[in-house]
Amino acid sequence: MSRLLGIMSRLQLTGFSRHTRRYSALPLVYSEDVRRAKADGTPIVALESTIITHGMPYPKNLETAREVEDIIRNQGATPATIAILKGVLTVGLTKEQLEYLAKAKGVIKASRRDLAPIMAGQQDGATTVAGTIIATELADIPVFVTGGIGGVHREGEHTMDVSADLTELGRCKTLVVCSGVKSILDIGRTLEFLETQGVTVCSFGESNDFPAFYTTSSGYHAPNRVTDALHAARILYAARQLRLSSGIVIAVPVPEKYAMDSKVIETAIQNALVEASKQGITGKEVTPFLLAAVSTATGGASLDANIALIKNNAKVGADIAVQFQKLRNVDNLENAFNIGVSKSPGKCTTNSSRRFHTSCAVGIKGEENMIKYNDLGGDVLVIGGANVDRTYRVTEESVQLDGSTHACKTEQCGGGVGRNIAEALWRLRGGRTRLLTAIGDDADGQYIQNIAPGLILDDCIVKSARTAKYAAVFDAKGECRLGLGDMDIHNQITVELVNRHINDLKNAPLVVLDGNIPLTTMDYVLGICEEFQKPVFFEPTDRRKAIKPFHGKHSITYASPNLMELRAMANFMNPDINVMKTNELDEVVELSKVILKCVRVLIVTRGSKGAITIKRINNKLEPYVKELDVQVYPAKILNTVENVSGAGDCFASGFIHGILQNLQESQSISIGFETAKQALLIKETVPLKFNMSRLKNQK
The missing domain is CATH 3.40.1190.20 (Ribokinase)
Known part of the structure; x- marks a missing residue:
């Protein structure tokens, strides 16, 4: 390219992937790891931060957070723990930030209603499921891993105590990997609420049982079941194609080894509810009271189960993110769902009514507007410039543009954008x-013709004219210091020639x-x-x-x-x-x-x-x-x-x-x-x- 401005200078152009985001100034910052993953198009898994600040004591919270991130990295994805630090919504925490958050006191739980006040007040906030989902939507991270989502609280039909997690799931595109909802909630009504919100709920594995956090079964069936990570990724991919704008819940049961006795859990909950009523505990104070009661009743085993399930969820979520990224990648587009695609040697035809990508815009349509070509052997016609490129690479340390002579290495090749x-x-x-162009009847013109015999159309040689030339002088570091062009012959690409x-x-x-x-x-x-x-x-x-x-x-x-x-x-x-x-x-x-x-x-x-x-x-x-x-x-x-x-x-x-x-x-x-x-x-x-x-x- 004569401009010597090849658009892919110093790029590796294999294994590329893509991502789409809303074109607006985003109120967040990325860690270096997440920024690099987004630039490279590699899978990312979002993580909430309330589990660090409100879910476990220090140092167990920090230890678990680091182990969870390592599990995600080992599966081939980049972890992105999300939090608000000094008023800045941060996607991906450094080791120092993670440790700060694990030790910090007075960190505010940040759900939808809290995000703006925390940011405006330049405070620290730990994102809940709802708060994290908002960040994943802004950052275009499709997969989010957590322990358990919120739900409809017991007697919620009277108190209207319904977690914001559920409504947020109804208006996001994120796939959330969790172990269902905690037994302290009304699981039946939670599933009904998710259905009303249009949320796709799937159990993960061999059973249709919807898990209840500490236990593998809640007594309710999930509406759908996925067998493995690829199956879940396909559902996410299909949802993106359909532009459903509602979330997906993949409910992964706690590993059997750490599963708790459902009767023990339920007894502890019922006793705690009675005690809460006696003490006048209501509203948002009920949940931590019930969780503490469960922990006491199980002798702390519930914490071990909590840690085990979040680690397991991290592995499953990372696997889904990796599989989803493969479906997004061009190499796998044709195999993603095997719809609207037929392949024969050297040619691929697509059904224009199908969309194989996710776009994010004002009123989105996708690729159904693709132009179809009847390319049955016709010759593409290129009309443009042809010239000889000569490069002079100076071997000395500096270039003096004062008439001095410098030692250099000279190379020559065909050039011109059209050519x-x-x-x-x-x-x-x-x-x-x-190629329809104009070249001179000189040695450079003959050189260009010999590069690709038969490429240039007849009558493109202009008698007694100079073939276009471009010369570039590079210094020892490879930087272009001077460019020279003799391109007058391009004016001979005339209407008459066309x-x-x-x-x-x-x-x-x-x-x-x-x-x-x-x-x-x-x-x-x-x-x-x-x-x-x-x-x-x-x-x-x-x-x-x-x-x-x-x-x-x-x-x-x-x-x-x-x-x-x-x-x-x-x-x-x-x-x-x-x-x-x-x-x-x-x-x-x-x-x-x-x-x-x-x-x-x-x-x-x-x-x-x-x-x-x-x-x-x-x-x-x-x-x-x-x-x-x-x-x-x-x-x-x-x-x-x-x-x-x-x-x-x-x-x-x-x-x-x-x-x-x-x-x-x-x-x-x-x-x-x-x-x-x-x-x-x-x-x-x-x-x-x-x-x-x-x-x-x-x-």
């Missing part, structure tokens, strides 16, 4: 790609344009594409050229700007736009609302952060788009990089290759990441041969 995309597609598609190859354009399944072609030519090509309903992929190349398609008020299918180019597009289309930069994602979304009136799908490249796709919910051309589908695709770090010049162009080619096979957007992004990774590991801009087996694994 790079065309070559990569030509190699990916077994040739079915043609008309000579009008049949190539009409027969192409998709037309790719880069920002290097003249404005008049671009306007003409876009008009022809609209007339023949031809999909267009636009690669801006830089912020000055990013606005070219919008001079003629044309509509295009795909555009792949970076943030600077996105800003230029939005400012051109609405000079009065003023975006408050709360964070990058907020800015991208707000800018996109203006641009999407002319672009169907935006693929915003984010350097080391990966990519974001933004689509309209419907295809109405409105002055200001309100309903969007937003997808965030992170990428991982790659420690070894040979050359960044062609990575961005290979990413675009891999994405195009995927959509031409009618793959899901997420699968196409995955292929783009893999092609970019392969480009980063070579000295040329485009690999002479892509590892097709690795690309097939991305489908």
